Amino acid sequence: MRKYVALATMLFGLLISSLGFAQREVIWWHAMGGELGERLNEIAAGYNASQDDFVITPVYRGTYTETMTGAIAAFRAGEQPHIVQVFEVGTATMMSAEGAIYPVYELMADYDVPFDQSAYLPAVASYYVSDEGNLLSMPFNSSTPVLWYNQDALDELGLEVPTTWDELEAASRAAVAGGYPCGMTTAWQTWIQLENFSAWHDLPFATLNNGYGGLGTELTIDNEHVIAHITRLADMAEDKAFVYGGREGSPQPMFLNEECVFYFNSSAGYGGIASGADFEFGQTMMPVDTNVRPEPQNSIIGGATLWVLQGHDEEDYRGVAEFFEYLSSPEVQATWHQATGYVPITTAAYELSKEQGFYEANPGTDTAIRELSLNPPTDNTRGLRLGNLVQIRDVMDEELEAVWSGQKTPEEAIDAIVRRGNELLRQFEAANQ
Amino acid sequence: MTYRSHFKHKTLPYLLLLPQLLITAVFFLWPATRAVYQSFLRQDAFGLNITWVGLDNFARLLNDRLYLQSFGTTIVFTVAVAFTALAIGLAFAAAADWVLRGSNLYRGLLMLPYAVAPAVAGVLWFFMFNPSLGILANFLEAIGYDWNHYLNGRDALILVIVASAWKQIGYCFLFFLAGMQSIPKSLVEAAAIDGATPRHRFWSIIFPLLGPTTFFLIVINIVYAFFDTFGVIHATTAGGPIQATSILVYKVYVTGFIGQDLGSSAAQSVILMLIVIGLTFIQFRYLGRRVHY
Numbered sequence: 010m011r012k013y014v015a016l017a018t019m020l021f022g023l024l025i026s027s028l029g030f031a032q033r034e035v036i037w038w039h040a041m042g043g044e045l046g047e048r049l050n051e052i053a054a055g056y057n058a059s060q061d062d063f064v065i066t067p068v069y070r071g072t073y074t075e076t077m078t079g080a081i082a083a084f085r086a087g088e089q090p091h092i093v094q095v096f097e098v099g100t101a102t103m104m105s106a107e108g109a110i111y112p113v114y115e116l117m118a119d120y121d122v123p124f125d126q127s128a129y130l131p132a133v134a135s136y137y138v139s140d141e142g143n144l145l146s147m148p149f150n151s152s153t154p155v156l157w158y159n160q161d162a163l164d165e166l167g168l169e170v171p172t173t174w175d176e177l178e179a180a181s182r183a184a185v186a187g188g189y190p191c192g193m194t195t196a197w198q199t200w201i202q203l204e205n206f207s208a209w210h211d212l213p214f215a216t217l218n219n220g221y222g223g224l225g226t227e228l229t230i231d232n233e234h235v236i237a238h239i240t241r242l243a244d245m246a247e248d249k250a251f252v253y254g255g256r257e258g259s260p261q262p263m264f265l266n267e268e269c270v271f272y273f274n275s276s277a278g279y280g281g282i283a284s285g286a287d288f289e290f291g292q293t294m295m296p297v298d299t300n301v302r303p304e305p306q307n308s309i310i311g312g313a314t315l316w317v318l319q320g321h322d323e324e325d326y327r328g329v330a331e332f333f334e335y336l337s338s339p340e341v342q343a344t345w346h347q348a349t350g351y352v353p354i355t356t357a358a359y360e361l362s363k364e365q366g367f368y369e370a371n372p373g374t375d376t377a378i379r380e381l382s383l384n385p386p387t388d389n390t391r392g393l394r395l396g397n398l399v400q401i402r403d404v405m406d407e408e409l410e411a412v413w414s415g416q417k418t419p420e421e422a423i424d425a426i427v428r429r430g431n432e433l434l435r436q437f438e439a440a441n442q
Numbered sequence: 443m444t445y446r447s448h449f450k451h452k453t454l455p456y457l458l459l460l461p462q463l464l465i466t467a468v469f470f471l472w473p474a475t476r477a478v479y480q481s482f483l484r485q486d487a488f489g490l491n492i493t494w495v496g497l498d499n500f501a502r503l504l505n506d507r508l509y510l511q512s513f514g515t516t517i518v519f520t521v522a523v524a525f526t527a528l529a530i531g532l533a534f535a536a537a538a539d540w541v542l543r544g545s546n547l548y549r550g551l552l553m554l555p556y557a558v559a560p561a562v563a564g565v566l567w568f569f570m571f572n573p574s575l576g577i578l579a580n581f582l583e584a585i586g587y588d589w590n591h592y593l594n595g596r597d598a599l600i601l602v603i604v605a606s607a608w609k610q611i612g613y614c615f616l617f618f619l620a621g622m623q624s625i626p627k628s629l630v631e632a633a634a635i636d637g638a639t640p641r642h643r644f645w646s647i648i649f650p651l652l653g654p655t656t657f658f659l660i661v662i663n664i665v666y667a668f669f670d671t672f673g674v675i676h677a678t679t680a681g682g683p684i685q686a687t688s689i690l691v692y693k694v695y696v697t698g699f700i701g702q703d704l705g706s707s708a709a710q711s712v713i714l715m716l717i718v719i720g721l722t723f724i725q726f727r728y729l730g731r732r733v734h735y
Contacts, residue, residue, distance in 0.1 A: 078699045262572075268574065441486050
């Protein structure tokens, strides 16, 4: 008899516990590993602790490419998450998927959640707005390239921090003459040396306002200035003043090893560099090529935003909207920005960090935000809206690698980029009519 | 005299086969049919916009210089991996066959790389060959060769060949050793008495008698180099630099999963399927005939 009572009690208890609180779960797929992942989990935990109706569950899904691919496959299988973090390169693909995405401005309006688009940094928001200027995805982690330098090496060689490309080239050559195996290297050569180089100097990357105006866009980087820039880098490469270290973030060891004195990378490299460098380092704005213009225009962002996917219960989306409100609050943004090197996406968060004295205590950490807000964006510098940009980046990487290894001249490589890139743009146009 | 099983119930054999047939149907026939179907479509990434385009995907592929180049890359890669794994496996097997003491230990140690996952093997060698940090790269620099697989396509191809072949050596070794040990010692001894040198004995007697084993291993190694090396390449060179290590199976992945062009990716996998069917047919028809059992 007692056995049956015990069994019944146990089953009853299980039944009660499974009912629990009627909390709705909101799934958030992201690509932030390591340190960044920890910080992201803190944000989710903070939101969950602040209210009882919704639970945000962050799930790490690998790299940006893997996360985006996974979300698309999940959508096709009906298993998509509520929120997915997609890198800026996937913007055109996400934007074209009208039946799949839930634009943020609509979401916030539908659930009456306070949302002021003008509170967001123009350089950040402008990448993700529709033709009518409405925000389609929620900015989360945006960064921009900066020039990292080895302060100890500069002191040893008696060099100043360069502000122009001529100065950087001279300093890199001086570093090699002074015994360093490498003067300068760059991570993300496509994003930094082609896309941002164009924006920094107000050069159009593609027709139709870099693709904002329509799917019929074509690449325009086969202009004299970009070709001259790549030629300069190729010349530097011959004397090891510039040494290519691989795609994306691969060259970082060369800077941390003190092989290279100068290193282009995202401002969000701050965490990795701070923990990996045994030397004094600093960051400064990207140098300007005075042959093109005397002062820089503004830089464009990298990083990712949060897109909302259709297909879930109406009530769930209230949780998404309220979470986005929480995420954009100055305190949350300021903490995230200060720990990671990503820019604060609202002006209020930037002001808060200034009030807290963060930038005095950590000189150089406001470089990224200063680059982004240097000038109001022009038609050439709002960002890029190109389909198949993931593959176009691969094409750019390949052709530039052919230049660095001496197999092609800069003109040949850039012409090939334009030709192959335009083919990819036409395919995207055809598939998304 | 052939041996036949006799079942009392007529349907029992079919029921016993059913699980395997189901698995083959679900995991092979169904995806293969879908791939053939998708190769005739053009669709956007989310599958919201699907159009029938007939053979357009195939036409685009055959006009793509880089796709045709990857045929060459795949052939070079496959031949190099198969030959290296077989040759070194054979050498180790011959050596292990010679050894009397501690042979089990050698066998165990030589088999270890086979247990390593392809991606892990790739990363191991990638790390050793890293131009800034790797010990092998440092060694090569010391003897005057500037190794950089980030820039140099040949270096990258060598890297993935080494990592892939290294994994297979243990497998080839094991089969060759088993094959050698099933050769009657009397044949070898007779040759020795007649005055044949060890090398002569090996190439005239042992190696021909390893014919079935060699044939089997060639087939296995080719299939391995075509498909299972995906992990090695994905974890190390990602098909680069400048597509120097983009073998056919890797291009299928890049086109489909990174480029989100599912039609072209399906077309590539259909072409790959036809190639492998053709290769297997040729191998069994022609090479199989020359093997003496």
